[in-house]
Amino acid sequence: MATTQIPYSSLVPNSNLAQPAGTTTVVAPTNNMQISNAFPELTVLRVVNTGVQQIIKVKAGTGPQAIAAGQGDLSVTVAATTGAQFIGPFESGRFVQSDGSMLIECATVDATITALKVPRNT
Secondary structure, eight states, X not given: OEEEEOOEEEOOTTSOOOOOOOEEOOBTTTEEEEETTOOGGGEEEEXXXXXXOEEEEEOOOOSTTOTXXXXXXXXXXXXXXXXXXXXXXXXXXXXXXXTSOEEEEBSOSSEEEEEEEOOSOO
């Protein structure tokens, strides 16, 4: 299974962030997307869908730190040719993987995802 990395675009306190291009989605189940060293409570996904309706799935976590993983995956339907849709922030107890990452699955390659990281203490 190939994994596509989604880098963080950090929001800047008391300043601005130029519109990031985002990472083009890949199709599950043979591929997925990953945010390494994730901070779920500070993470908001920006999804821009340019094609047909699709489901963005944030996978439930694994390992003992994911105490709420039993609630399952979070599936969000993103309508066809939607502008930007924002998903999150998330609970680490539900979504963090055993390696500290977050996994995201998509149904088509017709979207881009940007992982926005909200700064602490602002």
